[in-house]
Amino acid sequence: MKTLSRWLLKESIIIPLISVFVGLLIGAIIMLFGGYNPVEAYQALFKKAFGNIYGIGETIRTITPLIFTGLAVAFAFRTGLFNIGAEGQFIMGSLAAAYVGIMLDLPAIIHMPLAVIVGGVVGGLWGGIAGYLKASRGVHEVITTIMLNWIALYLSNYLIREYLIEKGQQKSVTLAESSWLSFAFLTDMFNNARIHFGILIALLCAVVFYVILQKMKQGYELRSVGLNPHAAEYAGINVKGNIVKAMVVSGMFAGLGGAVEVLGVTHNVIILPAFQGYGFDGIAVALLGGNTAFGSIVGAFLFGFLSFGATGMKLGAGVPFEIINIVIALVIYFVASRLIFKRLLNALNVNKQEEQ
Amino acid sequence: MEWLKLIVDLTHNTIVxxxxxxxxxxxxxxxxxxxxxxxxxxxxxxxxxxxxxxxTFFVDQALGGSFISPWIGFLSAILAGIIFSLPHAVASIRYEADQVVSGIALNFLAIGAAIYFTKVLFNGSAQTKTLMTSFDKWSIPFLSDNAIVGSLFKAYPTSIIMFFVVVISYVVLFKTPFGLRLRAVGEHPRAADTMGINVFRTRYIAVMISGGLAAMGGATLVLTTTNNFTHSTISGHGFIALAALIFGKWHPIKTMFAALFFGMATALKSVLQQFGITDFVPVEFIFILPYLLTILVLAGLIGRAEAPTALGKPYKLGSR
Structure with missing residues (x-):
């Protein structure tokens, strides 16, 4: 019991917990202001997300891309890089996987893995651009990745319209079934939910993340660069090379996410009028998860089920589902401003000690 | 003469x-x-x-379509922007938060809250009703009646305010004590603090000014171009503004020209479509231009951009 409470009181656990709680609480207050019943709303949310087998399948479907983008952001963070570009890398991964899925005609055993891998590689290269610019020209990755997101959006729209378009539609032709990650038996099992095997690839990626960073010499170098680039340089670590590597791996995770989403869920790519937000959600996921592999899975789980469950709030309690975007924004805000709670906790501790 | 008209129209649209x-x-x-x-x-x-x-919509409802309502809407927007920038200011200045993350959180919060309250206010509709009134163009008599160059002498009041804002910003930043303090705080907060400048207060004011001005930008779009608010009214404008800021190297006049240049990319689109040039150059490439240029500038391929030295670093009292 004591170890449990000590574990819960660890800063990396308690701050996200408080943030989520406060975020949901403020969300409830906003709902009250809008004239809605927050208890009903949150109940409807849970029911939608976990109420039946279909809901569970769809919740897992929503969680899957978030694990990928969460891992992407977290991996870069550990090397001291802030990858806001997961969104663009995700788009490029989708596009590449769609291209392989549409243009090639291969047996499923080769076609599907090839599409996944190509998606990951292209995402990695897209991330690598920002890494290269940082390493060789000292350009801050935050700005380049923001700009690369927009370039990816428009470039993808252009390439879809030029080469992959379904006539008269705002989307590409459907991918060959041999490249799909979704299977009829799985869909049937979950009552037509769009769950697919991408979740397994996501979990595998989390393992890869952990092994690279914690068990390999390469990961030690990456983390050293993240903790103190000057010390790492002095110790003979190639800082610039590691920056590029980190961005490539990070982009690869995001690109895989994009590929998996296309191959598993949509089976086509659309001309995007705006960002879908997977990459930005990834930032939230990584932050909440303390930039670890396991944390990213937990974060993706939380945000995934909140976003999917939110669609049930409209029917259940009449609440616009945007309320959940507000809650997620608040959670990110509070995790970022962790000092608010830290000072609060410290003040509480001081009071307690004085009482004793 | 056709070319002259084209250039005049392009200039007009660019400014809009x-x-x-x-x-x-x-x-x-x-x-x-x-x-x-x-x-x-x-x-x-x-x-x-x-x-x-x-x-603007609700004032119109109360007053029955008065010319004053867009102005009330405009001023309220400025106030709302100032208030909404406060959480970012508090997180970045007082609680040493990662300023990029806090900014992202605010972007999320803004779109979530705006659509949520739109739905609450307009019976579940994700967009506001079309406004009865918006800003009318001001024109100089006689000159604006000219068929060819007339549109040069017609402008929205916001465009005129814009030029004043740029000039005033230049003066404030480079010719007043406050501007000097602002720049000092951004370059070397420790030294500024030693000289008796209140780093925290200066930064709070700066962030609040940015909130008011950015909100003015958003209100301008609604009150001159779109006439209602939807989730796509602001789609990337803030990031293009950020790009313009970097392209303009954090200098008010240069930033204005950078923004005008990026605005021209949008204006060009309609002109190019008119002349069938988009058959050769895809529209998407025109959209990409501002972002690509920003990267090239930062990479030092087109001039070198130097950010304020203390940019993004929280100031801690007593730190070295």
Whole structure:
């Protein structure tokens, strides 16, 4: 019991917990202001997300891309890089996987893995651009990745319209079934939910993340660069090379996410009028998860089920589902401003000690 | 004569499209010059657009379509922007938060809150009703009647305000004690503090100015171009403003020209379509241009951009 409470009181656990709680609480207050019943709303949310087998399948479907983008952001963070570009890398991964899925005609055993891998590689290269610019020209990755997101959006729209378009539609032709990650038996099992095997690839990626960073010499170098680039340089670590590597791996995770989403869920790519937000959600996921592999899975789980469950709030309690975007924004805000709670906790501790 | 008209129209459209960008970019400049990264410009513009649309709509309802209502909407938007920038200011200045993350959170919050409250206010509709009144163009008599160059002498009041804002910003930043303090705080907060400048207060003011100006940009779009607020009213304008700010190297006049240049990319689109040039150059490439240029500038391929030295670093009392 004591170890449990000590574990819960660890800063990396308690701050996200408080943030989520406060975020949901403020969300409830906003709902009250809008004239809605927050208890009903949150109940409807849970029911939608976990109420039946279909809901569970769809919740897992929503969680899957978030694990990928969460891992992407977290991996870069550990090397001291802030990858806001997961969104663009995700788009490029989708596009590449769609291209392989549409243009090639291969047996499923080769076609599907090839599409996944190509998606990951292209995402990695897209991330690598920002890494290269940082390493060789000292350009801050935050700005380049923001700009690369927009370039990816428009470039993808252009390439879809030029080469992959379904006539008269705002989307590409459907991918060959041999490249799909979704299977009829799985869909049937979950009552037509769009769950697919991408979740397994996501979990595998989390393992890869952990092994690279914690068990390999390469990961030690990456983390050293993240903790103190000057010390790492002095110790003979190639800082610039590691920056590029980190961005490539990070982009690869995001690109895989994009590929998996296309191959598993949509089976086509659309001309995007705006960002879908997977990459930005990834930032939230990584932050909440303390930039670890396991944390990213937990974060993706939380945000995934909140976003999917939110669609049930409209029917259940009449609440616009945007309320959940507000809650997620608040959670990110509070995790970022962790000092608010830290000072609060410290003040509480001081009071307690004085009482004793 | 046809070419002259083309150039005149292009200039007119460029100014219309750029006004909002200039406001937001100049706003960003104040914040970043004081050392606080502001990628919440997008969110602040959303809040400005939302407030501008909603307030104008309801004032119109009360007054029955008066010319005064867009002005009330415009001023309310500025106020809303200032208030909405406060959480970012508090997180970045007082609680040493990662300023990029806090900015992202605010962008999320802005779009979520704006659409949520739109739905609450307009019976579940994700967009506000079309406004009865918006800003009319001001024109100089006689000159504006000319068929060819007439549109040079017609402009929205916001565009005229924009030029004043740029000039005033230049004067404030480079010719007043406050401007000197602002820049000092962004370059070397420790030294500024030693000289008796209140680093925290200066940064708070700077972020609030950026909130007000960015919201002005959002309101401008609603009250001159779109006439209602939807989730796509502000789609990337804040980030283009950020790009303009960097392209303009954190200098008010250069930033204005950068924003005008990016606005021209949008204006060009319609002109190019008119002349069938988009058959050869895809529209998407024109959209990409501002972002690509920003990267090239930062990479030192087109001039070198030097950010304020203390940009993004929280100032801790007693730190070295």
């Amino acid at each position: 499209f750029s006004t909002a960008l200039v406001f937001a970019a100049i706003g960003g400049m104040f914040s970043e010059r004081s050392g606080v990264v502001n990628i919440a410009l997008e969110g602040l513009m959303i809040i400005g657009a939302f407030t501008g649309a909603v307030v």
